[in-house]
Structures are given as structure tokens and as C-alpha cells.
Amino acid sequence: MPNISQRALDVPLSPIRKLASFADRAKAKGRHVFHLNIGQPDIATPQAAMARMRQVDIKVLEYSPTEGWASTRAAFAAAMRKFGVNISKEEVMVTTGASEGNQLLFFSCFDKGDEVIIPEPFYANYNGFAQIADVVVRPVTSTIETGFAMPQIQDFERVINNRTRAIFLNNPSNPTGAFYPRELIEQLALLVKQYDLYLIVDEVYRDFCYDGQEFFSVLRLEGLEDNVIVIDSVSKKFSACGARIGTIITRNQDVMEAVSNYGKLRLSPPGFGQLLSEFLCELDDSYMDNVREEYHRRRDLVYERLTHMPGVVSYKPGGAFYCFAKFPVENADHFCQWMLEEFEYNGATVMLAPGEAFYATPGLGIDEVRIAYVLNTTALNQAMDCIEQALVVYPYKKVRDMAAIG
Amino acid sequence: MPNISQRALDVPLSPIRKLASFADRAKAKGRHVFHLNIGQPDIATPQAAMARMRQVDIKVLEYSPTEGWASTRAAFAAAMRKFGVNISKEEVMVTTGASEGNQLLFFSCFDKGDEVIIPEPFYANYNGFAQIADVVVRPVTSTIETGFAMPQIQDFERVINNRTRAIFLNNPSNPTGAFYPRELIEQLALLVKQYDLYLIVDEVYRDFCYDGQEFFSVLRLEGLEDNVIVIDSVSKKFSACGARIGTIITRNQDVMEAVSNYGKLRLSPPGFGQLLSEFLCELDDSYMDNVREEYHRRRDLVYERLTHMPGVVSYKPGGAFYCFAKFPVENADHFCQWMLEEFEYNGATVMLAPGEAFYATPGLGIDEVRIAYVLNTTALNQAMDCIEQALVVYPYKKVRDMAAIG
Structure with a gap:
């Protein structure tokens, strides 16, 4: 055996x-x-969107393009406008959930032995993505006593070395629920620029900010267009985990080409899920x-x-x-x-x-x-x-x- | 940058x-x-199944279990009976297309530097799966002059070494359309048993055999229960490429556990596609x-x-x-x-x-x-x-x- x-x-x-x-x-x-x-x-899940799914008449359920249907990409791009983000559909790739988005980025942005910095506690599957891609996770600790506030900039800087390629964030955070406001993101951005790192932010919970706090997407950072990559998903915000639809959003064309090339190995993201996602993006608030x-x-x-x-x-x-x-x-x-x-x-x-x-x-x-x-x-x-x-x-x-x- | x-x-x-x-x-x-x-x-795509999709009323489109919904796994298992294969639903894992099935197997069955033998010409994305997993592809050449008949057993044996872990086949073959009949599969099985290799066969075209030839699934090979792994998909047979639903079928429990563990990193296969697949499996001939x-x-x-x-x-x-x-x-x-x-x-x-x-x-x-x-x-x-x-x-x-x- x-x-x-x-x-x-x-x-x-x-x-x-x-x-x-x-x-x-x-x-x-x-x-x-x-x-x-x-x-x-x-x-x-939004029943208006599910009802539209029941009206759809598909003759051939074919592969979409690797990066997703143009209409789906456009719908996701348009949905970013309410967060003050101006992005084109070419800067959005549809992925099979945020999970695939992460995996595509680990391969596209990092070589074996490269290091990524992630505030801990962090989403446990990052360990798996790192193992598959032979990437080293460097944690920067946040503590429950501070409500898992973002670690100090010097804590990030302390673990940067010549193999460091990226800082990963979840904002708001899974697993802690921590919310990182604009000023903290902007401080981190200075560090990212100084060391020319990727700033990869999972923003799947961006619609869930409480107490009137305003969400600030890293896609709004100026001068960091080539450093910033956002991961998104319809799973949590629309209770549509089973759709298996997420996105990678970046203005870095090389990254977009690389994730698309790796994406060709899995041919296309799911068809029904893409259709549902368009309907979800078109819902009112x-x-x-x-x-x-x-x-x-x-x-x-x-x-x-x-x-x-x-x-x-x-x-x-x-x-x-x-x-x-x-x-x-x-x-x-x-x-x-x-x-x-x-x-x-x-x-x-x-x-x-x-x-x-x-x-x-x-x-x-x-x-x-x-x-x-x-x-x-x-x-x-x-x-x-x-x-x-x-x-x-x-x-x-x-x-x-x-x-x-x- | x-x-x-x-x-x-x-x-x-x-x-x-x-x-x-x-x-x-x-x-x-x-x-x-x-x-x-x-x-x-x-x-x-079968319009009867698509019509059933339009009748479905889903309240929460949730994650399925990592291995797929029990009903979907059971439907795939039942569909193997007409090929003389008796398999339980626990021996079927639902994957996000055959592409994901391949990738899960490359990681689960092979370590870095391990070798797999594949008759060439072969499906080009195997090169990508091998690169990602650091696995070496050893081609065994078939030629157009023989209609890409299976290479001789000694041609396979010649490239076996101590890093060889598997023989991959497509039956019938993408890209050549070659059909491998029972006697050739059985000859290859002896070699697989002798060297204790995996025999991994992509059978997604099993329904498309012409001239009255009877398809023989490797899952019917006796005494090779722990060696045989089948990859399947609804994409080609049902013109449902966009569903992104495939399967890994094996009686090897260790392999099933390993692919399931890697599968946890992507949480679950697509929900709508699984539902459609059940309807497709229930169609008459x-x-x-x-x-x-x-x-x-x-x-x-x-x-x-x-x-x-x-x-x-x-x-x-x-x-x-x-x-x-x-x-x-x-x-x-x-x-x-x-x-x-x-x-x-x-x-x-x-x-x-x-x-x-x-x-x-x-x-x-x-x-x-x-x-x-x-x-x-x-x-x-x-x-x-x-x-x-x-x-x-x-x-x-x-x-x-x-x-x-x-």
C-alpha cells in the first residue's frame, strides 16, 4: 500500500x-x-437575489474566463464605490472563495522561504496556505487586554528582514473582531512603503463595523497602488458561503497577471456563484x-x-x-x-x-x-x-x- | 514596487x-x-436538471462539509454502479472540478521530488500541478502513428525509480482521444502492484467511448483497492463545466483523509454545483x-x-x-x-x-x-x-x- x-x-x-x-x-x-x-x-441569504437565480435560463453552463465573467468583475468593482474606492473590472479577479484568493497570492507573491508578517491571533488556515507554499509566517502579537488593538509599528518593524515580503491583515479581524481605523492603516502604510512590501488585506467583514466607525479600505491609500492587494468574498456579508465566490482586487498589473496565470490551472471560478454575486452586488443597502x-x-x-x-x-x-x-x-x-x-x-x-x-x-x-x-x-x-x-x-x-x- | x-x-x-x-x-x-x-x-446542459435548479428554495446558502454534501457524495457513488463499480459515499470526495482533485492529490500523495509517470501527450495543466507541488513528471511517449496506443509496459518500467510514486492516466485520453481497454489496464495494474505505486486515472470521459467499446474503470481492479484513485467531473459529460464539480474516488482511507485535510483549507466545494450534480446523477441514460x-x-x-x-x-x-x-x-x-x-x-x-x-x-x-x-x-x-x-x-x-x- x-x-x-x-x-x-x-x-x-x-x-x-x-x-x-x-x-x-x-x-x-x-x-x-x-x-x-x-x-x-x-x-x-438575500431572498431577492435567490429569486432572481430561479429566473435564470442557462443553456450551456460553460467555463467562465479564468478571471471571472466580465459582468461579475464589473459588479464587484462597482460595489467598491460606496467605500470610496475607484477600481476597474480589470483590477478585480473572481476567485473560488477568499480561500482560493489567499492561495493564489501565496504562490504569486512569495517564493519559498519568503516571510509574511501577520498580527496574531490570526485566521488559522494561513498556516496551511503557508505550508503549501513553503512560506514562513512571522506573528506580531496583539493581546486581549487591549481588545486586540493593532500592534505598534515598531513591533512590525522588529520582525522585518530581507526575506519579508508582505504584511497580512484582516480588517475587521477574523478571529478577534478588532477594527483597524484609518489612522492605524495609514501608519502601517508608511512602513509598507519604506520596505516596499505587499500590504494584503482581507476585507470580507468590511460591511460589519459597529458604533458608527467608518471603514477605510487600503485601496484608498495613495502612492501604494502597487503594494496593496485586497481579498474579498460574498460569503459572510451576504450569508452566501456556499457560493464559493471571492475576489482579489489590486492595481498591481504584475500581480493580477500572476494570479490569473495560476488561476488558469483551475480553469474558472464557479458559474452559478458568479451569477448570484452579480445579483448580490446590485442589491440596495x-x-x-x-x-x-x-x-x-x-x-x-x-x-x-x-x-x-x-x-x-x-x-x-x-x-x-x-x-x-x-x-x-x-x-x-x-x-x-x-x-x-x-x-x-x-x-x-x-x-x-x-x-x-x-x-x-x-x-x-x-x-x-x-x-x-x-x-x-x-x-x-x-x-x-x-x-x-x-x-x-x-x-x-x-x-x-x-x-x-x- | x-x-x-x-x-x-x-x-x-x-x-x-x-x-x-x-x-x-x-x-x-x-x-x-x-x-x-x-x-x-x-x-x-441537461435542461431537466436545470429546470429542477429553478425549483430550489435555499434559505441559507451555507458551506457544505469539506468532502461535499452527503447526498451529493451518495449520488456520485450510485452513478458508478452502471460501470460495475460498488463504492460507498465515504469513498467519494466532492472537489471544485477535476482540476482541484488533481491538485489535492499531488499534495496528498507526493512529497517534493517524487516522480509521477504520465503517457505523453498529456493534459498540459499537469505541468502546472507538478510545479506547484514540486513533483517531477516522467513522460512515457505514445505516438500518433499508433493512434496514441498505450506505451508498452516495459516503457513504463524503464522510467520507474525509487522516487516514482504513481502512474497517471486519462481514460479515454484528453488530449488524444485514446481509449485504453480492460486488458491494457490489467497489464498496467500488475506493474502498479509490483512497485506498489498509485494508479491515478482521470475518467471524466468514461461516458464517451465509441464503436461499442466497453469502458473498464480501474475501480474494478481487484487487489489494488489501496492503489487506485479515480478523478471524475460533471464538466464534460453533462456540459456543465461552469458547475466546477468533480470528485476524487478511492478506497484508500489514508488518501481520503489526506485530501480531506487539504480540502479543509478551502472550506467547501460550490453549493449550487453540488445540487446540480445530484440532479445530473439522477438523469436516465x-x-x-x-x-x-x-x-x-x-x-x-x-x-x-x-x-x-x-x-x-x-x-x-x-x-x-x-x-x-x-x-x-x-x-x-x-x-x-x-x-x-x-x-x-x-x-x-x-x-x-x-x-x-x-x-x-x-x-x-x-x-x-x-x-x-x-x-x-x-x-x-x-x-x-x-x-x-x-x-x-x-x-x-x-x-x-x-x-x-x-
Whole structure:
């Protein structure tokens, strides 16, 4: 029997994966599991767009061009105008989700051994993209105590060396919900220009900024046209994860040509998803306004509930639909598993993502979890009841912290 | 301005790409271009399945599981029964087209420097998959004079070394249309077993076998359950290239786990495409029977026309919708470009794929082209008229061959 590759054995997997089987077993025992572990929104995909999909009469469902249908690219370009970004359709490539966008960029912009700087905690799959492309991730740590504010510029500068090629950001951030305002982006831009790096920003949550904060796209930075690359997706903002449609947006023609060349290997992005994306881009603002308000309510609820749990450290995230919380436990990974294996409250339990998975620096995030507030407020309240109760009865609490609080 | 990666500059691109701009210019001049250069079928996607798509009411278009929806996997498994293959849904992973299936396998089965054996001419994108994964392609040559019959077993054996991990086949073959019957597959299986290699077969054209030949899937090979991996897709058989849905089918659980782990990095295959695929799998045989008959007619037409062109060498392909032809020209790449730049007949010209692109051995295929017979017989006849006339007036004919024929 032939062996699988060594690299397949080494592929960095999310520890959430290990918990999935415990969640299945909890369900088999009849327990309801509130899934706060993944970014799968429960909100309905815009039904007006779905209705238009049902009107479409396609004779031959053919390959699109590698870069996507011209009409789809144009729709995405037009949708950037409300963020003050003027971009042409030639500067937009349609990808099979933001995931593919990341992978295409890792190959197009970096050679083996090149380094990218990413504030941690970060989206765990960056580790996988880096492994596949033989790229080194250099984390710059942000902390829960500051609400995961952007690290200082000197922290970024400290890890720059002659193999550094890019700074990656998520704005607002998955997994922390941190929002990076214009002035911080502009400070970072100076550094990017000084060292002539790529500034690659995943802006898939740009529509989810709370408390009246105005989102500032890096595509508005002047003089950095060749450095800036944006990754986008319809998945989160339109609850259309299954469409598998994202974009790479850049004014750097060489990058656009390179990602397009790699893209030729997979022929084209999905056809139905592209069509849906056009319809989504043409919606008026009411859908997004409602969704933003809904997530805003959920964020307030989660923050309020966490604030009242003894020994829990959290913060009010400025965007996206995630937050981190530090729990008064020795090991959050064990706590998450215990919740699924041993615990129930009113016939239910909660699945959370252990925080450690989102840090590259060993030892960080061990007592933290990520909470995705992707359930309605009723369910979310029930889930928070479970967490609150679980933290009371969990037998392996952190002794030091409890003493400090007590 | 930061540079793109060296590997992006080195990514092996199909030379067809270079011709695309010449085709665009020919069209701008008002010429009709018959596209025989790509495997984009003109046949309608099954309208019964498309009609069912219009009935679907999706509330949240969510991620599917990494391996695809259970119902989609089950539909693909069930569809294998008519080929005498008994497979469970757990042995089927849904991929974003056969292209992704290939890429997942290159990473899952091979480490850097590992070698795979592929009969040439082969699907040109294998070069790209190999570059990305740092895998070495070892070609075993087949020739137009034998109708691209499978190379001798000793030809395969000659290139096996301690880094050899797999033999790749397309059956029937893209780009040659060669059909490999059961006895040849069984001979190859002995070799695969002897050296404990993977036998990875792209069977996307399995429904297109002509002259009453019966297709034999490698999944029927006994005692090779852990060696055999099949790649499949709905793109060609159902004219559904834009669905971006393929499968990896294997009984090797380690391989299934490895491709699934890599698959987690892209979260899930496309949702609409999976739904369409279920409907396609549930169709009765009449659609496929009609399509097969249509391609059969086209194959006969192309073969018949080529046979009557002086100095042209071709053969009757047993499957798929491609054939190769050797033209009496010094350089087929130049001939293809000349057809688009300089030539027209009745207001039209033809775009073909230069054969050289499909060989790994330098110097092979220089006077060959690949013809994809993806147009209806009327258009195909007009295209063949163009080719016939072009070969008469083309100024750079091969002198030797012309003399031999003359």
C-alpha cells in the first residue's frame, strides 16, 4: 500500500476539527449543541437575489474566463464605490472563495522561504496556505487586554528582514473582531512603503463595523497602488458561503497577471456563484443595514453577558462577528472538549473554538476561546447561559486568576 | 514596487494562451473563429436538471462539509454502479472540478521530488500541478502513428525509480482521444502492484467511448483497492463545466483523509454545483446516449475529413472528444497563429491547439495539433473546410513530407 506524503501528515489542522467528533457524540446523546465555533452565519441569504437565480435560463453552463465573467468583475468593482474606492473590472479577479484568493497570492507573491508578517491571533488556515507554499509566517502579537488593538509599528518593524515580503491583515479581524481605523492603516502604510512590501488585506467583514466607525479600505491609500492587494468574498456579508465566490482586487498589473496565470490551472471560478454575486452586488443597502444591526445587537449581547461572568476577560469588538474571551480555566481546549463531553444545561451545550489555534507563538491563547456570534439573540442567550453555568461547575479552573478575582 | 515571485514567472502556461489574443484580433476584424482549441462543449446542459435548479428554495446558502454534501457524495457513488463499480459515499470526495482533485492529490500523495509517470501527450495543466507541488513528471511517449496506443509496459518500467510514486492516466485520453481497454489496464495494474505505486486515472470521459467499446474503470481492479484513485467531473459529460464539480474516488482511507485535510483549507466545494450534480446523477441514460451519438458522428466527420487532406496523418480516436493530427507544416504553432492572423476562408478561420504543448519531451509534437470536436457537424464541416484550404495555401510547408507524399 503506497504511503501518503509526509507533508500531508504535517498539514496544520485546526484543533476545532478534533472537537467535531465530540459535538457529534453530544448530539447523538440528544443534547442540543449551540455552534459558536465557526463563521457560518444563520442569517438568510438575500431572498431577492435567490429569486432572481430561479429566473435564470442557462443553456450551456460553460467555463467562465479564468478571471471571472466580465459582468461579475464589473459588479464587484462597482460595489467598491460606496467605500470610496475607484477600481476597474480589470483590477478585480473572481476567485473560488477568499480561500482560493489567499492561495493564489501565496504562490504569486512569495517564493519559498519568503516571510509574511501577520498580527496574531490570526485566521488559522494561513498556516496551511503557508505550508503549501513553503512560506514562513512571522506573528506580531496583539493581546486581549487591549481588545486586540493593532500592534505598534515598531513591533512590525522588529520582525522585518530581507526575506519579508508582505504584511497580512484582516480588517475587521477574523478571529478577534478588532477594527483597524484609518489612522492605524495609514501608519502601517508608511512602513509598507519604506520596505516596499505587499500590504494584503482581507476585507470580507468590511460591511460589519459597529458604533458608527467608518471603514477605510487600503485601496484608498495613495502612492501604494502597487503594494496593496485586497481579498474579498460574498460569503459572510451576504450569508452566501456556499457560493464559493471571492475576489482579489489590486492595481498591481504584475500581480493580477500572476494570479490569473495560476488561476488558469483551475480553469474558472464557479458559474452559478458568479451569477448570484452579480445579483448580490446590485442589491440596495437595506439588506446589509439590517444584517449589520442584527450583528451589532448580538455583539452587545455577547459582550454584556461575558462582562457578568466572574473571571472572564473580554472586550467590545469593533467589527466582524467574532470575539475572544479569556476564561478562568487552566486550558480552554480541555474546557471546550469537556463542555461537549460532560456538560449540559437545559438539555444543551456549546461548541467554541479554542483560542490557542489562532496564535503562532507557543503558549499564547491557552485560556482563551473564540466566539462566533452567528446565532439569533434567543439562541445566543441560551448559549451564554450554558457557558456561564459551565464556568461555574467546570472542575479545572485556573487557581491563580480565581484568587486574584476572589 | 514589490516583485512577484520567481515561481510565478516560471509557471508553465499553455501556449494556447498566446494564441488567444490573435483570435481576439481576428474577431475584431470581423472574421468568425471556429474554436476547436478547448474542451468547452457546445451541447446543452441537461435542461431537466436545470429546470429542477429553478425549483430550489435555499434559505441559507451555507458551506457544505469539506468532502461535499452527503447526498451529493451518495449520488456520485450510485452513478458508478452502471460501470460495475460498488463504492460507498465515504469513498467519494466532492472537489471544485477535476482540476482541484488533481491538485489535492499531488499534495496528498507526493512529497517534493517524487516522480509521477504520465503517457505523453498529456493534459498540459499537469505541468502546472507538478510545479506547484514540486513533483517531477516522467513522460512515457505514445505516438500518433499508433493512434496514441498505450506505451508498452516495459516503457513504463524503464522510467520507474525509487522516487516514482504513481502512474497517471486519462481514460479515454484528453488530449488524444485514446481509449485504453480492460486488458491494457490489467497489464498496467500488475506493474502498479509490483512497485506498489498509485494508479491515478482521470475518467471524466468514461461516458464517451465509441464503436461499442466497453469502458473498464480501474475501480474494478481487484487487489489494488489501496492503489487506485479515480478523478471524475460533471464538466464534460453533462456540459456543465461552469458547475466546477468533480470528485476524487478511492478506497484508500489514508488518501481520503489526506485530501480531506487539504480540502479543509478551502472550506467547501460550490453549493449550487453540488445540487446540480445530484440532479445530473439522477438523469436516465437518454441524455448521455444522445450526447455520445452526437460526438460519435463528429468524430467520424473529423476523421473522414482529415483522411482526405494531403499530407495529414491522423487516426480514429476511441473516446473523449479530441483527436490529434500531424500536419505537413514545419511548425504547427506557427501554422495556428498564421491561421488566426493571416488566413480566412468564407469569412472564417479556426483556432487549434498546437500539439507541442502536450508533450514533455522537447521536440515532439512540433508538427501536430489537437482538435476538440466540440461544435455541431455543420460548423465542424465549415471548420474543416478552413483547415483544408489553409493547408493548401500555407507558405511554410514541411518540404520533406510533401516530397514523400508527392
